[in-house]
Amino acid sequence: xxxxxxxxxxxxxxxxxxxxxxxxxxxxxxxxxxxxxxxxxxxxxxxxxxxxxxxxxxxxxxxxxxxxxxxxxxxxxxxxxxxxxxxxxxxxxxxxxxxxxxxxxxxxxxxxxxxxxxxxxxxxxxxxxxxxxxxxxxxxxxxxxxxxxxxxxxxxxxxxxxxxxxxxxxxxxxxxxxxxxxxxxxxxxxxxxxxxxxxxxxxxxxxxxxxxxxxxxxxxxxxxxxxxxxxxxx
Ligand SMILES: [Zn+2]
Ligand SMILES: [Zn+2]
Numbered sequence: 001x002x003x004x005x006x007x008x009x010x011x012x013x014x015x016x017x018x019x020x021x022x023x024x025x026x027x028x029x030x031x032x033x034x035x036x037x038x039x040x041x042x043x044x045x046x047x048x049x050x051x052x053x054x055x056x057x058x059x060x061x062x063x064x065x066x067x068x069x070x071x072x073x074x075x076x077x078x079x080x081x082x083x084x085x086x087x088x089x090x091x092x093x094x095x096x097x098x099x100x101x102x103x104x105x106x107x108x109x110x111x112x113x114x115x116x117x118x119x120x121x122x123x124x125x126x127x128x129x130x131x132x133x134x135x136x137x138x139x140x141x142x143x144x145x146x147x148x149x150x151x152x153x154x155x156x157x158x159x160x161x162x163x164x165x166x167x168x169x170x171x172x173x174x175x176x177x178x179x180x181x182x183x184x185x186x187x188x189x190x191x192x193x194x195x196x197x198x199x200x201x202x203x204x205x206x207x208x209x210x211x212x213x214x215x216x217x218x219x220x221x222x223x224x225x226x227x228x229x230x231x232x233x234x
Pocket of ligand 1: 023024025026027028033034035036037038
């Protein structure tokens, strides 16, 4: 083992002794997400979900895109989600992006990969992601969805491309539904002309659909068709 690699290994071993890896959900030592918790996440049942917008119970009649004219407009593309947005799901995502447990990126990528139909990775020419605002990136020290997109790219063998520049408007988290909708529009910009013509766009949580819609609109205007996947659906 080279000296540098050995030192890295030793630092990791010491860190693991002082702060053992614990499950983000049940605190059991061992893995960032233990097998029991990974098995019992709040999965969206594909057969019960809306085939268009991914709403958890919308297979026959979707409350989100059938009755909500605004959302109907906002989600003209296919969007599927892996988990229902419950307290446990929120904890998982928070531990990843706000507490900096970057190793969860691999778990979240496996979740979104699992909810996509097998034809999607064949259709896609690249995986891309909804970029974080500059301030969120500065606060966290990383662009959380970029990490998930890189992992998804590895799982599927489809290249990962950063196509979207960071959004211009402020962070959506402090805003209510109406605030989010009025905060939308033209927030994303595509840098240059994407080489890919078909992209799978990923994000962590889909609430109103406004952010994803903005991102996809910008990509489509640049000649790139989109399908989207999210870790969680409100
Ligand atoms: Zn656990
Ligand atoms: Zn729907």
